[in-house]
Amino acid sequence: xxxxxxxxxxxxxxxxxxxxxxxxxxxxxxxxxxxxxxxxxxxxxxxxxxxxxxxxxxxxxxxxxxxxxxxxxxxxxxxxxxxxxxxxxxxxxxxxxxxxxxxxxxxxxxxxxxx
Amino acid sequence: xxxxxxxxxxxxxxxxxxxxxxxxxxxxxxxxxxxxxxxxxxxxxxxxxxxxxxxxxxxxxxxxxxxxxxxxxxxxxxxxxxxxxxxxxxxxxxxxxxxxxxxxxxxxxxxxxxx
Numbered sequence: 001x002x003x004x005x006x007x008x009x010x011x012x013x014x015x016x017x018x019x020x021x022x023x024x025x026x027x028x029x030x031x032x033x034x035x036x037x038x039x040x041x042x043x044x045x046x047x048x049x050x051x052x053x054x055x056x057x058x059x060x061x062x063x064x065x066x067x068x069x070x071x072x073x074x075x076x077x078x079x080x081x082x083x084x085x086x087x088x089x090x091x092x093x094x095x096x097x098x099x100x101x102x103x104x105x106x107x108x109x110x111x112x113x114x115x
Numbered sequence: 116x117x118x119x120x121x122x123x124x125x126x127x128x129x130x131x132x133x134x135x136x137x138x139x140x141x142x143x144x145x146x147x148x149x150x151x152x153x154x155x156x157x158x159x160x161x162x163x164x165x166x167x168x169x170x171x172x173x174x175x176x177x178x179x180x181x182x183x184x185x186x187x188x189x190x191x192x193x194x195x196x197x198x199x200x201x202x203x204x205x206x207x208x209x210x211x212x213x214x215x216x217x218x219x220x221x222x223x224x225x226x227x228x229x230x
Contacts, residue, residue, distance in 0.1 A: 031216050033216065033217075033218075035218075041222075042206060042220040042221060042222050042223055043160075043206070043218070043220045044220075045217050045218065048215070048216060048217075056215075058217070090158055092160060094160075094218075096216055101148055101210065101212050101213075101216075102216075103150070103162060103165055104162075104216070104218060105162065106152075106159065106160035106161075108157070108158065108159050109158045109159070109160075111158070
């Protein structure tokens with residue numbers, strides 16, 4: 001399985017600011033995803049990070065709020081923009097080596113608290 | 116739309132005993148994948164087991180096995196010889212056999228293994 005790292009592991013931010021979360025994989029992967037896990041809740045897919053093109057967002061998530069980059073096959077970033085306390089969550093990236101039916105492996109997550 | 120339901124918010128088991136976690140799902144698809152992920156307090160999502168819907172044989176992985184009932188849309192996880200390290204939140208997840216790679220998660224079951 002992949003070795004996936006995320007930075008930062010946690011952060012406390014003021015409302016109205018933005019935070020960029022990085023996801024790095026130790027080898028090239030076909031697909032990268034970003035999920036949100038609100039406190040005490042399950043995981044919800046935010047978007048699929050597409051290499052060299054715009055991310056594909058799920059219903060309820062928009063690019064202005066969660067801009068995503070994927071400049072190559074091993075790296076992606078998620079920005080949480082103009083944060084409010086409701087954005088306090090764990091943000092996780094996941095990767096799949098093969099196609100969409102392939103198993104996804106998750107990074108360690110970034111715990112974000114917005115004051 | 117697909118949904119995943121885990122009806123047991125919390126469960127406990129004595130060390131060395133066997134426990135079964137329940138999961139049901141709703142879909143009109145015929146081809147799909149099912150997963151169990153484990154999330155210990157460290158919040159790292161760890162793959163436990165994967166099942167392809169076209170396979171009649173139940174997947175097993177060491178002490179972990181599933182009971183996959185396609186007609187009943189049921190996908191339970193059995194943990195044998197429970198260990199303290201099995202204490203975690205367990206999530207059941209569904210993925211369509213398409214080109215999106217989207218994982219749909221259940222609400223999770225918190226499992227406590229008692230010494």
